[in-house]
Amino acid sequence: MSAVAPSDFTRAMAQVPSPVTIVTTTDGSGRRWGFTASSFSSLSLDPPLVLVCPAKSAGSHDTFVAAERFMINILSAEQAAIARHFARSGHDKFTTGDMVPCELDLPGLPGATARLACTAHAVLDGGDHSILVGRVEAVYVGDQEPLVYHNRTFTRPEAASPALAAAR
Template identity: 40%
Template structure:
């Protein structure tokens, strides 16, 4: 069931202040990857990842409606959420840049459904693209996890506009 409450009454809202407040919440860092039918690889950095349910196993992430990759992620049946380790800040930056080939020089293997799994990540989740919910200027993707792996290591975190690490 999807229901909406009436809109908040405050019409004056400082978006820059809101963004600064959000930056105070430390998050893990992920790279979401998928592969098109023609073999083209696509990936992007996202910190909007969270668990939803253990049974069934569901996770979520969100993507700007304006993202050039929106049609691909909306239309593909599967994707992989790669959780980056503490030494992978350069990888996060590479997949955050607007570039023709974000996979340039990146080591990966293919999952059971042919999706790219990045080498050296601390965990990954192969997801069926179960549902999407438009909210505000983003779309929330809910993925049903079909397979996952974990390789425990120090975590890459993002806080106040900077990368850092948390030792495990």
């Protein structure tokens, strides 16, 4: 069986619109950590579980794998610059002052579309990523339009056409 070329897989996955999140935590010494992720999904309603997948090569990977709690900030359409800032490595991501203590006292974005404060439920192997499964302990839901990552760019979801809206 032949393997799929990584470039083909990446090109295909770029066609799948994904939510943009910033995942945050605080380690035992009080240092804040964060990364941008589009590999995020709900997993279970009972119990309420979500998953997010940090790259094993990321500098924050070991901190998140060991974290007892983490926050998933689902970004609003106006937060693309923050997503880019947290996607870069090699700098203090919290210098801009965008994050404040939120649910479970975890670093959160006040302007996020939603925030999910989680306790660690499981860590699974996912190839070159780990799969962090979090049990949702607290939720904030705003009314902002979400930020979406599609075809290697940040965008807003398109409004539903009248025909689609009527079908609901």
